Every structure is written in structure tokens, then in C-alpha cells.
Amino acid sequence: MSKKIWIDMCHGCGEDRGAVSIANEEIESDKLTALVVPMLRQLGYIVNATRPTGNYTEEGSCYKRAELANNWGADIFVSIHNNAGGGIGAEAYTFNGEKTATAKRYLEYILSHGGKTHDGTLKHNTVDGAIKPHNGLIVIRETNMEAILLENFYVDTKEDYNFFKANINMFACAIVYAITGVDLGKKQISNNNNEVKVDMKTIVLYFGDMDANAAIYVAQKNQCPMMKKCDFDVSGLKVEKIIQIGGKFGSTRYDSLKDAGKLV
Numbered sequence: 001m002s003k004k005i006w007i008d009m010c011h012g013c014g015e016d017r018g019a020v021s022i023a024n025e026e027i028e029s030d031k032l033t034a035l036v037v038p039m040l041r042q043l044g045y046i047v048n049a050t051r052p053t054g055n056y057t058e059e060g061s062c063y064k065r066a067e068l069a070n071n072w073g074a075d076i077f078v079s080i081h082n083n084a085g086g087g088i089g090a091e092a093y094t095f096n097g098e099k100t101a102t103a104k105r106y107l108e109y110i111l112s113h114g115g116k117t118h119d120g121t122l123k124h125n126t127v128d129g130a131i132k133p134h135n136g137l138i139v140i141r142e143t144n145m146e147a148i149l150l151e152n153f154y155v156d157t158k159e160d161y162n163f164f165k166a167n168i169n170m171f172a173c174a175i176v177y178a179i180t181g182v183d184l185g186k187k188q189i190s191n192n193n194n195e196v197k198v199d200m201k202t203i204v205l206y207f208g209d210m211d212a213n214a215a216i217y218v219a220q221k222n223q224c225p226m227m228k229k230c231d232f233d234v235s236g237l238k239v240e241k242i243i244q245i246g247g248k249f250g251s252t253r254y255d256s257l258k259d260a261g262k263l264v
């Protein structure tokens with residue numbers, strides 16, 4: 001009964017670019033995707049996480065995304081974005097703003113783990129208020145299956161970015177919980193008050209953004225999450241085994257890829 005999940009990696013193709021401010025929308029979404037995909041596979045789901053390649057216009061990129069997921073026969077389409085425009089908190093877009101179980105689980109999870117939702121009524125931190133209609137979104141309108149677009153945090157709000165950075169594993173668990181109803185964080189939450197500590201056995205750490213591609217291969221091979229080393233250093237996460245990609249003196253991203261090739 002394996003469910004086919006399409007993870008749409010935001011922007012990053014032709015003229016379709018993500019927001020760049022204090023944080024970079026594309027890079028943060030990719031980090032999150034790299035955590036979410038192995039978790040879903042671990043649960044037995046078939047996952048395709050990708051973005052179109054080619055010199056598309058913004059509109060063309062969006063139509064292509066829907067087409068790829070339709071052709072693949074996905075059961076659910078999940079687009080992972082980050083917000084811009086000044087605000088705080090997560091929101092979810094669905095067709096007609098339908099309060100789907102997927103959208104509710106995503107926002108409830110974040111709220112119950114110390115996060116915020118961006119409520120259209122400006123009351124803030126409600127679940128229903130942060131599920132919004134946006135039928136102009138091509139990826140939501142043109143996909144044949146259930147489709148949801150997630151905005152995790154605001155790349156131009158420092159407070160929101162700091163929370164996301166410190167809690168990226170919680171956001172990954174929120175997305176997995178939204179899609180599957182399985183709470184992968186639950187068993188691993190320490191009794192450390194409200195703070196969530198996801199204990200992972202193995203993690204891939206990469207040094208520069210240029211090493212991220214190599215890290216994705218190794219993380220997928222090991223079915224483990226990956227993170228930028230400097231983020232890991234301040235995250236407080238505990239792991240048994242660290243696989244390091246890049247960071248050798250005088251090495252380039254091609255050296256990182258070669259090193260990664262030996263690991264997969």
C-alpha cells in the first residue's frame with residue numbers, strides 16, 4: 001500500500017528563485033527536505049524529492065512541477081517553501097483553503113512544539129487561520145492529487161529564522177507527521193521541559209553550501225539526516241556517528257563529491 005509522496009523542492013530553477021534575506025529560502029528548504037526524505041523512506045513510503053531543471057520562467061517552472069508529479073502518479077504533493085514579507089510563523093496553502101488533515105497536523109505539531117503559526121486574522125497561533133486558500137498557486141491548482149504548500153518561517157524575520165534554525169528537526173518531524181500521522185519526534189523527546197531533542201544515530205555534516213549536494217547522496221544512502229556543520233554545532237543535537245563532508249583544507253566541492261562517492 002505504499003503511498004507515493006512527491007516533495008516539491010521550492011524554486012531554484014531558471015527564473016523561479018526563492019526569497020533571499022537574512023536566510024535563503026532555497027537553501028533552508030533543501031536542508032529541511034534532506035531531513036524529511038529519509039524519515040519518510042524509513043517509514044516505508046516511496047518518495048520523490050526534486051525540482052525541475054531547465055531555464056523555465058517562474059510560471060513555466062510551476063507548471064512543470066505539477067506535470068512531473070502528475071506523470072509520476074503521486075498520491076500527495078508537498079511543496080516546501082519559506083516565507084518572506086515580514087511576519088512570524090508557519091502557514092499552509094491548500095486548494096480553496098480546505099482545512100485538510102495534512103494541513104492541520106502540520107500546524108498543530110509546530111504549535112505544540114513551541115512554534116508559531118501566521119494567522120491571516122492576525123490573532124496568531126491558530127491552526128485554522130493559518131490554512132489559507134491560494135488557487136492562483138499553479139502547483140496547487142494543476143496537480144491531480146492532494147496538494148499542499150508549506151511556508152515554514154519568514155526568511156526576513158530574524159526571530160523566526162533563529163527559531164527555525166534551532167528547531168529544524170522539529171519542522172521535519174512536523175512535515176512527516178502531517179503526511180503520515182506518525183510522530184517520529186515523540187519517542188525521542190527528552191524529558192528536558194518543552195525542549196525537543198531529536199536523537200539521531202547518524203548524521204551527515206557538510207561544511208559549505210557547495211558541499212550540500214554531496215551530503216544529500218550520503219544522507220540518502222545512510223537514510224539519515226544531514227545538516228550544515230555550523231548549524232549542528234549550535235543545535236545541541238546528540239548523535240552516535242558523524243559523517244563529515246567537505247571542510248578539508250584546500251579541498252573543493254568536487255573533492256567533496258569524490259569523497260561522497262566512496263561512501264555510497
Ligand SMILES: [Zn+2]
Nearest residue numbers: 010018081082
Ligand atoms: Zn517560495
